[in-house]
Amino acid sequence: MNVESESLVALLDAAARRAPDRIALIADRRTDPVRPLTLTWSELADQVRRAAAAFARLGLRPGDRIGVQLGNTVEFPIAFFGALRAGLTVVPVNPGYTEPELVTVLRDAGAAALLTESVAALEAAGVLGVPTLIVAGQVAGAQVPDGAHGLAELMAADAEAVHEHCDLAALVYTSGTTGRPRGAMLTHRALVANLDQCAALEPAVLKPSDVVLLALPFFHVYGLGPGLGMLTRTAATGVLMERFDAESALRLMTEQRVSVVLGAPPMYADLVETDADALATAFGSVRLAMSGAAPLSGEVADRLRRLTGTRLQQGYGLTETAPVLTCTVGRPAKSGSIGAPVPGVDLWLRDLEEPGAPVEEGDPGEIVVRGPNLFSGYWPDGADGPGESGWFGTGDVAYADAEGDLFLVDRAKELIIVSGFNVYPAEVEAVLLNHPSVAEAAAVGVPDERDGEAVKAFVVAASGRISTAELASWCAHSLARFKCPREFEVVDALPHSATGKVRKVQLRKRS
Numbered sequence: 001m002n003v004e005s006e007s008l009v010a011l012l013d014a015a016a017r018r019a020p021d022r023i024a025l026i027a028d029r030r031t032d033p034v035r036p037l038t039l040t041w042s043e044l045a046d047q048v049r050r051a052a053a054a055f056a057r058l059g060l061r062p063g064d065r066i067g068v069q070l071g072n073t074v075e076f077p078i079a080f081f082g083a084l085r086a087g088l089t090v091v092p093v094n095p096g097y098t099e100p101e102l103v104t105v106l107r108d109a110g111a112a113a114l115l116t117e118s119v120a121a122l123e124a125a126g127v128l129g130v131p132t133l134i135v136a137g138q139v140a141g142a143q144v145p146d147g148a149h150g151l152a153e154l155m156a157a158d159a160e161a162v163h164e165h166c167d168l169a170a171l172v173y174t175s176g177t178t179g180r181p182r183g184a185m186l187t188h189r190a191l192v193a194n195l196d197q198c199a200a201l202e203p204a205v206l207k208p209s210d211v212v213l214l215a216l217p218f219f220h221v222y223g224l225g226p227g228l229g230m231l232t233r234t235a236a237t238g239v240l241m242e243r244f245d246a247e248s249a250l251r252l253m254t255e256q257r258v259s260v261v262l263g264a265p266p267m268y269a270d271l272v273e274t275d276a277d278a279l280a281t282a283f284g285s286v287r288l289a290m291s292g293a294a295p296l297s298g299e300v301a302d303r304l305r306r307l308t309g310t311r312l313q314q315g316y317g318l319t320e321t322a323p324v325l326t327c328t329v330g331r332p333a334k335s336g337s338i339g340a341p342v343p344g345v346d347l348w349l350r351d352l353e354e355p356g357a358p359v360e361e362g363d364p365g366e367i368v369v370r371g372p373n374l375f376s377g378y379w380p381d382g383a384d385g386p387g388e389s390g391w392f393g394t395g396d397v398a399y400a401d402a403e404g405d406l407f408l409v410d411r412a413k414e415l416i417i418v419s420g421f422n423v424y425p426a427e428v429e430a431v432l433l434n435h436p437s438v439a440e441a442a443a444v445g446v447p448d449e450r451d452g453e454a455v456k457a458f459v460v461a462a463s464g465r466i467s468t469a470e471l472a473s474w475c476a477h478s479l480a481r482f483k484c485p486r487e488f489e490v491v492d493a494l495p496h497s498a499t500g501k502v503r504k505v506q507l508r509k510r511s
Contacts, residue, residue, distance in 0.1 A: 051082025053159030062087025087164025183379035293420025
């Protein structure tokens with residue numbers, strides 16, 4: 001087996017050969033007049049080669065990890081594929097991360113470099129002493145600081161071609177059960193396998209003639225794989241949105257005749273609240289609209305269909321599965337269904353009471369999966385990955401109907417999903433417990449019409465009164481916005497089991 005043929009870089013090279021003059025990326029000039037408006041596939045491949053040479057010139061070597069903290073701009077795919085061509089492992093980082101969050105991720109990954117436009121990232125790199133800090137030209141309007149390098153300037157220099165390979169393509173961080181972020185190790189093979197699995201769906205989820213709205217953030221595995229990865233595999237055209245807002249999305253969809261929309265439930269919830277005529281016009285060219293990363297409201301799906309005639313397709317997956325496991329494409333329309341496993345994914349439902357046994361027909365059970373798209377465990381030693389037989393328990397609970405379509409009903413773990421982003425209560429609780437006025441804290445997920453779930457914190461004061469406004473400010477300093485509690489409730493005591501564990505079921509009932 002030739003590992004290079006299974007690499008994401010090979011997909012880019014193939015796209016540049018097949019469709020050199022087709023537009024690969026369209027940037028929205030109205031929001032960013034400095035960056036290029038368009039790049040063809042051949043132009044993108046050339047920029048990627050220059051980026052790879054720049055990384056090598058900086059002394060980065062195959063196997064080194066590089067943090068990439070950028071929005072959905074043309075620099076992200078250039079840096080992403082450039083790093084892979086140089087044999088580096090990419091660590092995608094949320095631009096909204098605070099300095100403590102960023103330090104935690106980069107330190108755990110042992111990052112050798114960072115590509116960013118964030119002042120917080122500059123400060124984090126200073127704390128870590130990252131040997132090479134790369135920034136994309138300017139940071140918050142300021143010139144590149146001493147000791148840092150502008151990517152554009154480095155790419156402008158002549159250099160020899162670089163093409164190295166490292167099996168580990170990406171280290172995508174997701175909170176562990178302890179609340180500490182853990183890097184899911186995604187190889188080229190796993191990522192390409194999932195693209196192949198999605199490409200095997202019928203009807204086709206993406207065609208070379210498609211124009212795709214790329215509003216899902218590339219630092220999220222959904223935007224990185226089904227978004228940027230699938231676009232590259234197909235050599236289609238992508239329309240970049242650095243920050244999603246419904247009105248701008250409708251304008252771009254109309255102007256660029258978008259035919260495929262990849263989104264998350266909050267995006268669609270915002271879209272159906274816009275002007276009905278503008279919505280119908282924008283979706284007039286759309287042949288496929290996909291929702292994933294979080295449960296989809298049936299009300300939102302029904303409203304979009306009434307207003308535009310578009311049926312929202314639903315997908316389900318995990319960071320650890322690169323990411324797609326199931327999809328409704330080609331399946332009958334069923335409210336609440338996440339569809340059936342994509343080709344190449346084996347899936348069964350494990351009994352919650354007897355973990356080694358399958359469930360009775362129609363009963364809920366934990367989703368357990370196997371396939372070439374699974375991750376290689378968590379960084380650095382591959383811990384908690386698929387077992388010897390290749391099976392991996394997702395922690396999500398579902399039941400299957402008589403036709404094999406799956407319906408999510410619960411999560412076996414305490415994971416909270418806000419707008420498709422994972423939040424573990426332990427991480428939020430650890431921040432709250434560092435506040436001198438907090439004696440005890442518990443975080444739970446509560447239903448939210450727009451984001452699916454929101455974080456609510458129950459807090460016991462150490463003494464006297466405690467200000468919820470102060471707690472909100474405290475959390476904002478250490479947690480990305482989506483992790484911060486939307487609501488605080490100060491209570492006299494938390495309910496505990498006989499062993500001292502907080503009874504979160506009781507807290508959820510009170511919310």
